[in-house]
Amino acid sequence: xxxxxxxxxxxxxxxxxxxxxxxxxxxxxxxxxxxxxxxxxxxxxxxxxxxxxxxxxxxxxxxxxxxxxxxxxxxxxxxxxxxxxxxxxxxxxxxxxxxxxxxxxxxxxxxxxxxxxxxxxxxxxxxxxxxxxxxxxxxxxxxxxxxxxxxxxxxxxxxxx
Numbered sequence: 364x365x366x367x368x369x370x371x372x373x374x375x376x377x378x379x380x381x382x383x384x385x386x387x388x389x390x391x392x393x394x395x396x397x398x399x400x401x402x403x404x405x406x407x408x409x410x411x412x413x414x415x416x417x418x419x420x421x422x423x424x425x426x427x428x429x430x431x432x433x434x435x436x437x438x439x440x441x442x443x444x445x446x447x448x449x450x451x452x453x454x455x456x457x458x459x460x461x462x463x464x465x466x467x468x469x470x471x472x473x474x475x476x477x478x479x480x481x482x483x484x485x486x487x488x489x490x491x492x493x494x495x496x497x498x499x500x501x502x503x504x505x506x507x508x509x510x511x512x513x514x515x516x517x518x519x520x521x522x523x524x
Contacts, residue, residue, distance in 0.1 A: 364388075364406045371499035375405025386496050388487070388508065389413035391421065396483045397519050398512035399423065403505055410439045418452050425453075433457055437477055486515050 367374040367384045377385030385406030391399045400420035402413050425432070434454040436445075441461045449456045488494055490511045498504040 365494060365496050367406075367496040369497060369499050371501065373403050373405060373501035373504070374496075375407035377406035380406075386504070387413070388484070389417045390480060390483060390487075391417050392480050392483050394479065395519065396479045396486070397516050398483055398487075401505075401508050401512060403501060403508065411442055411445050414440065414445055415448060418449075431455060435477055438463075483515070487511055490514075 364377055364379060364385050364387050366377070366380065367386045370384045374384045374386055376382040387404055387406045387408060387410075389402045389404070389410065391401075393399055400417050400422060402416045402420050404413055404416075432454050433456075434449055435457045436449075438459050438461050441458050446456050446458065487508070490507075492507055493504075493511055496504050498507070
């Protein structure tokens with residue numbers, strides 16, 4: 364969630380910042396943290412309401428459905444309708460159950476999944492223009508987000524060759 368002091372479309376009362384105006388970014392990445400889609404809405408929206416828009420906003424063409432594709436989500440998405448929606452799009456959902464304790468897994472070859480998205484959010488926050496939303500029009504803010512995602516993709520392409 365980012366602050367949006369000027370308000371405008373796509374803002375709402377931020378529950379973590381004393382009800383001040385804020386914006387929420389929903390981000391979908393690949394396994395290496397390359398952004399595939401980003402959606403913006405008010406900070407008072409629940410994460411589960413942004414899932415369909417985030418999956419629909421994927422820019423690149425997905426491989427055929429014959430290839431097993433996984434999607435990893437945190438506990439905030441543990442709802443039957445979200446599991447069904449993800450299944451309808453052809454993904455295998457990996458969502459930790461609510462109320463389940465965090466268990467550290469020490470299996471050789473096992474790698475964490477959720478931190479990849481958090482790292483990409485951190486990369487986005489390095490763009491000072493995105494840290495606080497000063498744009499009143501949501502289109503302008505979304506354009507800057509897309510530019511930052513393109514820049515991250517360009518830089519990562521050099522690293523992961």
